[in-house]
Amino acid sequence: MNILIKNGHVIDPSQNIDGHNDLLIKGRKILGLYPEGKGPAADKTIDASGCIVIPGLVDMHTHLREPGFEYKETIKTGTLAAVKGGYTTVCCMPNTKPVNDTISVTEFILEKSVKEGSCTVYPIGAITRGQKSEELTELEALLKAGCIAFSDDGHPVTNSLIMRRALEYSKIFNVPIISHCEDLKLSEGGVMNEGFVSTIVGLRGIPKAAEEVMVARDLSLCELTGGRLHIAHVSTEGSVKLIRDAKARGINVTAETCPHYFTLTDESIISYDTNLKVNPPIRTASDVAAIKEGLKDGTIDVIATDHAPHHVDDKNKEFDSAAFGISGLETAFSLGLQLVDQGVLDMKQLITKMAVTPSHIMGIGKGMLTADSDADIAIINTEKEYRVDSSTFLSKGKNSPFNKWTLKGTVEITISMGKVFEWN
Amino acid sequence: MIKSKHLLGIKELTSEEIYHILDTAAGFRDVLHRDIKKVPPLRGKTVVSLFFEPSTRTKTSFALAAKRLSADFVNFSVSTSSVVKGETIKDTALTIQALGADFVVIRHPSAGVPHFLSNILDMSVINAGDGANEHPTQALLDLFTIQTHKKNIKDLTVVIIGDIAHSRVAKSNIYALTKLGARVRLICPPTLMPAEVGKLGVEVFHSIDDGIKKADVIMTLRLQLERQSKGFLPSLEEYFKLYGLTSERLKLAKSSAIVMHPGPMNRGVEIESAVADGPQSVILEQVTNGLAVRMAVLYLLAGVRK
Numbered sequence: 199m200n201i202l203i204k205n206g207h208v209i210d211p212s213q214n215i216d217g218h219n220d221l222l223i224k225g226r227k228i229l230g231l232y233p234e235g236k237g238p239a240a241d242k243t244i245d246a247s248g249c250i251v252i253p254g255l256v257d258m259h260t261h262l263r264e265p266g267f268e269y270k271e272t273i274k275t276g277t278l279a280a281v282k283g284g285y286t287t288v289c290c291m292p293n294t295k296p297v298n299d300t301i302s303v304t305e306f307i308l309e310k311s312v313k314e315g316s317c318t319v320y321p322i323g324a325i326t327r328g329q330k331s332e333e334l335t336e337l338e339a340l341l342k343a344g345c346i347a348f349s350d351d352g353h354p355v356t357n358s359l360i361m362r363r364a365l366e367y368s369k370i371f372n373v374p375i376i377s378h379c380e381d382l383k384l385s386e387g388g389v390m391n392e393g394f395v396s397t398i399v400g401l402r403g404i405p406k407a408a409e410e411v412m413v414a415r416d417l418s419l420c421e422l423t424g425g426r427l428h429i430a431h432v433s434t435e436g437s438v439k440l441i442r443d444a445k446a447r448g449i450n451v452t453a454e455t456c457p458h459y460f461t462l463t464d465e466s467i468i469s470y471d472t473n474l475k476v477n478p479p480i481r482t483a484s485d486v487a488a489i490k491e492g493l494k495d496g497t498i499d500v501i502a503t504d505h506a507p508h509h510v511d512d513k514n515k516e517f518d519s520a521a522f523g524i525s526g527l528e529t530a531f532s533l534g535l536q537l538v539d540q541g542v543l544d545m546k547q548l549i550t551k552m553a554v555t556p557s558h559i560m561g562i563g564k565g566m567l568t569a570d571s572d573a574d575i576a577i578i579n580t581e582k583e584y585r586v587d588s589s590t591f592l593s594k595g596k597n598s599p600f601n602k603w604t605l606k607g608t609v610e611i612t613i614s615m616g617k618v619f620e621w622n
Numbered sequence: 623m624i625k626s627k628h629l630l631g632i633k634e635l636t637s638e639e640i641y642h643i644l645d646t647a648a649g650f651r652d653v654l655h656r657d658i659k660k661v662p663p664l665r666g667k668t669v670v671s672l673f674f675e676p677s678t679r680t681k682t683s684f685a686l687a688a689k690r691l692s693a694d695f696v697n698f699s700v701s702t703s704s705v706v707k708g709e710t711i712k713d714t715a716l717t718i719q720a721l722g723a724d725f726v727v728i729r730h731p732s733a734g735v736p737h738f739l740s741n742i743l744d745m746s747v748i749n750a751g752d753g754a755n756e757h758p759t760q761a762l763l764d765l766f767t768i769q770t771h772k773k774n775i776k777d778l779t780v781v782i783i784g785d786i787a788h789s790r791v792a793k794s795n796i797y798a799l800t801k802l803g804a805r806v807r808l809i810c811p812p813t814l815m816p817a818e819v820g821k822l823g824v825e826v827f828h829s830i831d832d833g834i835k836k837a838d839v840i841m842t843l844r845l846q847l848e849r850q851s852k853g854f855l856p857s858l859e860e861y862f863k864l865y866g867l868t869s870e871r872l873k874l875a876k877s878s879a880i881v882m883h884p885g886p887m888n889r890g891v892e893i894e895s896a897v898a899d900g901p902q903s904v905i906l907e908q909v910t911n912g913l914a915v916r917m918a919v920l921y922l923l924a925g926v927r928k
Binding site for chain 1: 710711734735756821
């Protein structure tokens with residue numbers, strides 16, 4: 199079946215397109231772009247008036263929770279949340295139960311996502327067996343089974359020698375090692391950023407240094423080995439500076455941040471709202487400013503969600519024992535749009551950081567609207583306002599600190615591998 | 623007038639509210655000196671204590687305060703209850719409410735638990751200490767004790783010595799004293815100083831000899847003995863050498879200075895026995911005043927509930 203998307207403002211930074219065009223898709227593929235009004239007749243026509251038509255977003259940092267934590271999220275609900283948020287590809291982190299450190303788990307995730315998923319799922323394999331920082335997983339076998347990168351996310355690789363080996367050994371396959379940078383001794387017992395606000399509310403702080411010392415270590419190891427390092431969820435000013443400096447010296451590093459790190463500050467935790475509890479923690483205004491600066495100057499390559507859905511019972515409790523994490527897939531693009539409104543990024547840069555670059559880093563050929571690429575498209579009304587109601591999230595995780603916020607940018611239609619999801 | 627039916631912290635109170643509680647406590651102190659130490663205002667009301675940390679003095683003080691106001695007082699024993707069977711704090715609190723309690727006095731190792739419960743419960747929540755956040759009735763009884771000796775709290779120099787970072791007593795006192803216009807100095811090793819605490823309008827000292835000079839009031843805090851194993855201190859002996867309140871050091875303060883301690887004391891760790899038992903010590907007065915202050919808190923919150 200052919201579908202013609204007309205009257206939309208097509209933006210595809212991968213081929214530097216930014217204007218009114220018609221877009222024709224056939225089955226699971228994009229056939230091509232046409233000047234506005236010149237697209238051929240099709241079986242179905244989508245009127246994208248007033249909307250941007252962009253490559254489906256690519257999240258390189260998602261927790262789908264399956265297998266093992268199906269009460270928090272499943273591949274079915276997590277991928278539905280993804281398409282609701284304009285994402286057509288998610289890369290899922292391996293901290294499931296069991297950990298994705300063997301091909302059977304990778305195969306399970308892929309089979310399940312084909313059967314029940316609404317978007318494309320790429321598994322990220324564990325760097326070390328059981329994420330225990332002791333022995334490397336079988337990278338070749340995991341890659342062959344369908345993994346596209348490696349991370350012990352949720353846990354740092356505490357053993358520096360193993361991290362060195364991972365960065366070295368992965369060069370055989372030219373795949374990224376994604377580092378969750380946290381010194382567990384420095385962060386021990388901490389539940390929020392260490393600073394004036396932690397003093398006021400009396401909660402144990404996690405100093406910025408807990409992240410930065412590991413960023414510095416991994417940058418050194420990356421320089422030593424020439425491996426491919428990707429720093430996950432950058433949250434501090436110091437990390438931005440370290441990465442900026444490393445890039446200037448030619449170190450092969452990429453980095454991501456998440457919407458909450460450029461949107462929220464730790465002052466909001468005065469309410470003890472556990473939906474604000476996330477790791478790394480929400481930092482201060484100067485960190486937010488530095489993250490924005492890093493996004494603007496290219497130090498930070500990617501905006502990922504770190505979508506971390508939790509059951510209400512894991513959040514509706516005392517702050518100290520509540521789970522870390524934010525359900526982020528369904529609000530990420532709207533929060534990204536705020537950067538455009540603030541003049542931090544232009545629309546093309548935003549789409550680059552949310553679709554094009556993550557696809558490049560992961561080497562998955564997504565995030566573009568070129569002829570013959572996958573029919574992964576998001577159609578978004580960037581001017582329309584709405585009130586976030588986390589109870590209506592398609593994710594099982596309703597844990598959003600943005601609940602009741604008024605945001606701009608409604609995803610009207612998502613097309614994932616040719617399948618059309620109409621939301622309004 | 624008190625606005626909230628909960629007492630979550632000093633942070634949440636205005637200076638007028640603080641003075642109102644202190645004035646009310648003064649009335650109840652007279653009751654405590656009568657032959658029959660009981661008045662009827664809370665007859666038919668129920669106060670339940672829910673303590674997730676060991677405590678004898680605060681719990682006993684609240685129990686006596688409730689009983690002297692003619693309320694029924696019940697202790698919900700955490701160690702032998704459903705809590706050890708894995709019940710959530712929310713369910714435990716709702717159970718106590720369903721039993722018909724009017725007040726729950728809670729102590730919990732996690733900061734913010736009283737705030738969390740106050741959003742769920744209809745009954746009044748009284749914070750008897752939450753993590754490193756606040757211990758409001760302790761600060762109120764400290765103010766009350768200071769007032770007894772110094773009349774005016776405004777412009778006094780009050781030093782707090784000890785493990786400030788982990789101390790909810792210090793935090794509540796910092797809020798209370800700065801709200802009432804006292805000058806507050808904090809003295810402790812940098813490892814035990816909370817982050818950016820200077821922004822609360824206090825002065826920070828690492829030397830006790832510098833900080834204690836010309837002080838009107840000296841509060842020492844209990845040092846948790848496990849701080850040594852966690853690397854905050856090399857040894858308790860070194861702590862006493864650097865920060866212990868000794869008779870010699872006390873001479874650097876004003877001769878009229880009073881010495882306070884929230885208890886329980888570690889003699890020879892944060893305070894020398896000669897000081898604890900000396901003429902400037904008001905430590906036992908603090909305990910007595912705690913009763914009057916907690917009676918005032920229960921009485922005033924009951925008024926808000928009407």
